[in-house]
């Protein structure tokens with residue numbers, strides 16, 4: 001009988017494993033035959049991505065790499081629910097994505113902080129929107145600022161921070177709601193090489209704590225190999241999946257700067273580069289011809 005006097009189920013045995021399995025499934029992303037067409041200003045149909053099929057398993061860190069304009073951001077926009085596919089489907093946790101999905105956080109390429117809010121207010125926005133009382137949300141946000149090394153910066157405004165610090169705030173804001181899925185569109189693209197490596201290491205450390213499924217977009221193959229379990233290479237426009245590579249470097253990976261010197265890293269990187277090089281060359285030739 002179901003009623004208020006039913007004792008809570010202990011988190012052990014069959015029920016616990018069912019709960020764990022359900023939680024894991026909720027973090028799966030399944031993209032099947034995804035196609036997106038846009039109308040050009042001339043009113044013609046332009047196919048940005050074509051028949052993209054890809055699964056991100058629960059807890060997996062998946063990177064998508066491809067030449068500029070191949071449709072990486074377009075793919076992510078369909079997964080996030082910010083845009084609607086022209087064909088095919090995206091499922092998150094077994095449900096077709098239709099609008100913004102609970103439990104999914106998005107970290108954009110450009111700074112996506114509210115410029116009129118302090119650092120603390122930016123980070124606490126997520127919990128407040130979910131109904132957490134302000135005092136509690138502020139305490140949680142302060143704890144996240146500590147985790148990303150920004151203790152004492154809560155009362156600053158975004159323009160008073162360096163680019164790397166702003167990325168830390170964005171990372172705290174993306175992770176504070178404990179997303180089961182994290183979508184990242186070239187989050188560190190605009191940073192200098194050293195800051196980028198520090199941010200990558202910090203991201204991996206934070207990711208290890210709760211292991212959300214990650215779909216991470218980048219131009220940078222080294223970044224993809226250092227961070228991801230799988231690297232997906234997209235073809236030049238219209239983008240589709242060309243190859244998928246498993247990256248079996250052990251975890252936790254530690255310092256991203258050091259991974260790059262490992263022989264195993266270099267072997268994997270060079271194998272994937274063979275696949276990516278043709279697409280980059282093709283995209284470059286096409287844009288050079290268009291400019292001529």
Ligand SMILES: Nc1ncnc2c1ncn2[C@@H]1O[C@H](COP(=O)(O)OP(=O)(O)OP(=O)(O)O)[C@@H](O)[C@H]1O
Nearest residue numbers: 038039040048067068069070071072073074075237
């Ligand atoms: N809203 C839109 N309307 C028309 N065309 C669009 C729109 N959004 C994207 N496109 C086109 O779709 C193609 C793919 O764009 P997208 O931004 O997904 O590429 P990308 O792989 O993310 O590139 P980059 O690496 O430079 O960020 C491009 O040719 C772009 O001009």
Ligand SMILES: [Mg+2]
Nearest residue numbers: 072073074185
């Ligand atoms: Mg993009």
